[in-house]
Amino acid sequence: MSIRVRFFARFRELLGNEVIAEPSSPGTSLSGLVRQIAQKNKEGYAAIFDEKGAFREFVIVMRNAKRVDTSEADRVTVADGDEIAVFPPVAGG
Amino acid sequence: MIAIQREDVDIGRLIDEAKACGTGAVVVFDGIVRDDNITEMELEAYGEVAVPELGKIAADASAKFRLLHVDIVHRIGRLAVGENILVIVVSAGHRDEAYAGSRYIIEEIKKGVPIWKKELTKDGGRWVPGEHRHGKGK
Numbered sequence: 001m002s003i004r005v006r007f008f009a010r011f012r013e014l015l016g017n018e019v020i021a022e023p024s025s026p027g028t029s030l031s032g033l034v035r036q037i038a039q040k041n042k043e044g045y046a047a048i049f050d051e052k053g054a055f056r057e058f059v060i061v062m063r064n065a066k067r068v069d070t071s072e073a074d075r076v077t078v079a080d081g082d083e084i085a086v087f088p089p090v091a092g093g
Numbered sequence: 094m095i096a097i098q099r100e101d102v103d104i105g106r107l108i109d110e111a112k113a114c115g116t117g118a119v120v121v122f123d124g125i126v127r128d129d130n131i132t133e134m135e136l137e138a139y140g141e142v143a144v145p146e147l148g149k150i151a152a153d154a155s156a157k158f159r160l161l162h163v164d165i166v167h168r169i170g171r172l173a174v175g176e177n178i179l180v181i182v183v184s185a186g187h188r189d190e191a192y193a194g195s196r197y198i199i200e201e202i203k204k205g206v207p208i209w210k211k212e213l214t215k216d217g218g219r220w221v222p223g224e225h226r227h228g229k230g231k
Contacts, residue, residue: 006139008137008139008207008209009137009209009211009220010220012137058223060207062139062142065141065142065145085139085142085207087139087207087209088209088220088223089222089223089224090203090204090205090206090207090208090209090223091203091208091209091210091220091221091222091223091224092136092138092143092167092179092202092203092206092207092208092209092210093124093167093178093179093199093202093203093208
């Protein structure tokens with residue numbers, strides 16, 4: 001199973017452009033996968049997750065180009081070929 | 094023309110092309126790198142999502158304000174003070190629709206299109222905070 005996890009803006013600076021993750025167990029949750037990747041950088045982890053390991057309120061997560069409600073990301077399981085994107089509030093224009 | 098690109102935009106050409114049959118007004122919005130004690134601005138986008146979202150905003154604006162033509166070109170990469178960041182060109186039969194459509198498009202872009210700006214300064218840089226804080230899938 002291979003899943004592409006992408007970070008943008010400040011999160012990209014802290015955690016890198018993208019990670020190709022290969023979760024060992026089927027049924028890995030979206031938030032579990034991102035937590036696992038973010039743990040490689042303490043500052044990056046703290047930018048995305050709060051003390052309880054939940055996505056911070058302002059963090060935006062997409063799965064295959066569709067927004068995911070971050071409060072439900074523990075119950076969303078990732079699948080082979082998924083693209084997950086994690087980014088801070090947008091500031092275009 | 095709906096695009097996210099590094100290159101600058103030929104606004105004159107876009108205006109010419111916006112003059113569709115029935116046009117009575119063309120409105121141009123040109124967002125520019127402001128000199129806020131910065132050296133440059135760096136922009137990045139989640140292009141695979143941002144371009145379709147710009148297209149949807151253009152289609153929604155066209156339907157809502159009876160626009161005859163819409164161009165949205167957002168630049169990425171490193172831009173100097175005074176350079177164009179975002180160019181929106183709309184045409185309509187009358188000025189009210191053209192102004193309203195242009196305003197709608199820029200506000201919708203700021204609400205949700207995945208693009209980010211970092212102001213680069215002599216001491217480093219700072220990410221421009223988003224105006225809309227919306228992490229819960231909304």
